[in-house]
Amino acid sequence: MKDVAAVAGVGLKTVSRVVNGEPGVREETAERVRKAVEQLDFRANDGARLLRQGRRTSSVGLIVEDVADPFYSTLTRAVEEVARAHGALLFSGSSAQDPERERQLALAFGARRVDGLLVVPTAADHGYLAGETAAGTVVVAVDRPLAGPEVDTVLCDNEGGSRSGVEHLLRQGHRRIGYLGDAPGIFTAAERLRGYQRAMAAAGCESRPEWVSMGRPDALGVRLALERMLAGRWPVTALMCGNNRTSVAVLRELAGRERRPALVGFDDFELADLLPVPVTVVAQDAGRLGWTAAELLFRRLAGERGAAQRIVLPTRLVIRGSGEAAP
Structure with a gap:
């Protein structure tokens, strides 16, 4: 100047x-x-000017697992639109499922004096956020709960959605149903596995250990899991996939097979409805998830008080064909 x-x-x-x-x-x-x-x-320097005036910086931070994932890119866009409507800028970053990277991003956003943080948690302990919340930064957990400070949380019904997908396969007559999920330490993965287990137990169906595979959806891991599930005396006749990346990996491995198990995936994905056998999915609304969390954050910034809220959004079963094949 x-x-x-x-x-x-x-x-x-x-x-x-x-x-x-x-x-x-x-x-x-x-x-x-x-x-x-x-x-x-x-x-x-608008940030410095606002701080001198004792005002907020009109910016918020968003930390997701991977902004390249269609689910998180949709969520990010929804948060961005809400922030824009409130006259705020959005800073975003990917944690890559790395707790240290998540911590660094959160503290970097805090150092830039963002008014609020929306976090898709990865770390097992979020005690490092205590200083941010004490300084007045509003924190909202999205998609998964935080392990630490008591903050507002917006989730999808992971257990209920997974249960509805398995129950749909059971209604088609399947009793040997395999499950492929993400790493079991992830909150959403554990909830969806629980939904599968409870649906099988409620129907009086056995869930054999060889019918369950939990881990990152890499090609080799999915191939070995399918070989195990589709071989032996009691091969599965249907599959429940725990997320969109797993569904895509499974479809690649099943391509070219004359006989395929029925399949229901958790999370919709692009072109799922245009495949030769369109994929039946349990859909969660990523846009609504981001919008709900962002609106809650800005209500808190506007002065809304009260105990931390826990909002659980519903999922819906989208029937297309792959989950309706008989055993």
């Missing part, structure tokens, strides 16, 4: 008035300031 004042031949206060759109400056002088601003490519 000093450089702008020197080039325009005015005082710092005059530059401040012009940059902030305040009255009291002659048009001729204001034009000199604007030309100096353009010449020097000056950018006002």
Whole structure:
């Protein structure tokens, strides 16, 4: 700002008035300031100005597992639209399921004085957020609960959704149903596995250990799991997949087989409805998840008080064909 004042031949206060759109400056002088601003490519530090005025920075941070995942990209876009409607900027980053990377991102956003944080948790302990919440930063957990501070949480009905998918396969006459899920330490993966187990138990069906595979959806792991489930004396006749990436990996492995097990996936995915046998899925609304969490955060920023809320959004079964094959 000093450089702008020197080039325009005015005082710092005059530059401040012009940059902030305040009255009291002659048009001729204001034009000199604007030309100096353009010449020097000056950018006002809105964050510093707001902090000096004791105001918020009008920015929020979002940490997801992987912004390239269609589920999280949809969630991010919904949060961005809510932030824009409230006149705020959104900073976002991917934790890559790495607790240390999540911590670094959260603290980096906090150092930039964001007003609030939306976090898809990865870490087993979120005690590091205590300093942020004590400083007045609003925190909302999305998709999974935080392990630590008592904060607002917005989830989807993971257990109920998984249970509804398995129950659909049971209604088609299947009794030997395999389950492929994500790493068991992930909250959503554990909840969806529980839904599968409870649906099988309620129907009086056995759930053999060789019919369950939990781990990251890499090609080799999925191939070995399917070989185990589809071989032997009691091969499965149907599969429940715990997320969209697992569903895609399973479909790749089953491609070219003359006989395929019935399949229901948790999470919809692009082109699932256009495959030769369209894929039946348990769909969760990522956009609604992001929108609900962001609106809750901005209500808190506007002064809403009360105990931490836990909101659970419903899922829906989308019947397309792959889950309706008879045993």
